[in-house]
Amino acid sequence: MVQWDKLTAEQQAEVQHQLAVISRGVVEITPEEELKNKLAHSVATGTPLKVKLGLDPSAPDIHIGHTVVLHKLRQFQLLGHQVQLIIGDFTGRIGDPTGKSETRKQLTEEDVKRNAETYQKQIYKILDPDKTKLYFNSEWLSPLTFADVVSLSAKVTVARMMERDDFTKRFTTGQPISVHEFFYPLMQGYDSVALETDVELGGTDQMFNLLMGRTLQKEYGLKQQIAIMTPLIEGLDGVNKMSKSLGNYIGIDEEPNQIYGKAMSIPDELMLKYYELATDISNEELNALRSGLEAGTVHPRDAKMRLAGTFVRMYHNEEAASAAEQHFVTVFQQRALPDEIEEVAVPAEELEQGSIRIVRLLTVLGLQVSGSEARRSVQQGAVRLNEEKLTDPNGEITLKDGDILQVGKRKFVRIKL
Structure with a gap:
């Protein structure tokens, strides 16, 4: 692997640029120095990094909360790297119990197939399909024999599994933990082994699973991936994580007027977080917006209208964004009925x-x-x-x-x- 000190000044500047883009809005990079070295090798050799995101299709629609990690993937693509998008058609039949007090209901094969199709339709509103390799993890998990599974499970101790907060809480409170749930992080980690992943992304609630990928890659004699954790974003109530079940979400497949109107109800104190994590504006634009709000030269209402328009433009088009803004002004600011009902x-x-x-x-x-x-x-x-x-x-x-x-x-x- 080409090291940092072997790069030209121009190559070092490119690595620093990529680190700045990748670091935007993330909670943790583990370990950051290894990421720098991987980027140095990539820049020097022209070899793109393989950046993985695993999706268990347990819900049919994508909302703004889901897009935080997708935008980070898009940033990697714009920097020239390759995305490994894994639809967890195998792991989705088990379900990740993270944050739950009980075993999650297993999905049927039909559920997984239907939800995966919806994910694919929506996800390319953000990702570049030409720089995305789509996989179903049943490709390598289904062929494993029972002996293979025993060998895989022997690489991790029960004590290590119990380091997961949700398992510990359920164990201490007497809530049942099924043996098959231990296999979820093992299978997700094995995905990184099968694809020789360089970087894996996930929300902070996925930290244990991402680090399991590093553990298993080392056990199988592979270079270890970098784990990048992105934050969870609060919903429209400003308190709870964005969720369809709580009704505090903005769906990316909703109509333009719905997206615009919902975005206008985002609490003022969360606007910059939404801009940073869930839009495609540049770091320079973000910094200028932050400075304007702090100095009072940008009105919060104007910033929020720009945010609402940005969401509509990203998931529909510029014309729809302009029409949605006009609709909002007519109906809600002027308190009139819309022209077309x-x-x-x-x-x-x-x-x-x-x-x-x-x-x-x-x-x-x-x-x-x-x-x-x-x-x-x-x-x-x-x-x-x-x-x-x-x-x-x-x-x-x-x-x-x-x-x-x-x-x-x-x-x-x-x-x-």
């Missing part, structure tokens, strides 16, 4: 008595996914009919053709009878 028919059988319960209407029209969610929206004052707030979740309403029903700040439908 989707017309939705109410099934005749739902109006046999001439009226319909508010909660039922919201679910029938698909404005809320469940009765409980609809009830909460009404209780929170988020539902309006012809701009008049509806507050009784048990109430019934009589509709007429052309009524405007609004849920929250972004959902509008025109009733058709």
Whole structure:
């Protein structure tokens, strides 16, 4: 391997540049000096690093929280490196128990296949497909014999496995730990062995699994990978990790107006974190924005509108971003109805008595996914009919053709009878 001190001044400058880009927003690089040496060898020889991310397709859609690590991968691609994207179709049948107090439900083969297809459609909104090698880890895990598995498991002690916080907590509180769960970090680590990975990325909750890759590569006589941990990003509530189950997320496949409107509800104190971790703006732009906010020359509202527009531009296009901004200004800043409102028919059988319960209407029209969610929206004052707030979740309403029903700040439908 070509060492740092063997590089020309120009090559050393390139390595420093790459380190600065890679280090942006990361929590930890283990070990950083080894990364510097790997980059030095890459720059000197023109050999791209193999940078791995493993995805267990346990959820069908990608949100902004998921994109933090994907943007880091994209940065590696722009620096000339090769991404190894692993769809965990094998490990996904087990599920990583990280952060859970109990065994995660195992996915079926059909679940994994369906979710993996959705991931692939969405992930190339960020990654360059020409610099991404896609793998399914069943390619090398399924052929392992029982003897191979025994040999693999013999390379790590139970004491080492119990260093994982979630295992320790469950053991001390008497929560069950199934033996097969120990194999998840072993299999993820073995992925790095099979692909001879140089760098592996993951959130801070994946630290144990990333370091297991280093351990197993050493056991198999390979050069050890670098582990890079990226932070978890808080959701729109500003408190909890972004999650679909908590409803505090922005999905990258959502409509432009939805993305823009949701982004405008990001707490001011988190704006720069979102810019740093989840957008493609340069370090120079980020530093200028930070300085402007601190000096008061950039208004937080303007910075947030730029953030919202950036998300729409990244996941749709410039035209959609401009239209979403105009929609937001018209509807929410000027408190006017949008020019175009989707017309939705109410099934005749739902109006046999001439009226319909508010909660039922919201679910029938698909404005809320469940009765409980609809009830909460009404209780929170988020539902309006012809701009008049509806507050009784048990109430019934009589509709007429052309009524405007609004849920929250972004959902509008025109009733058709």
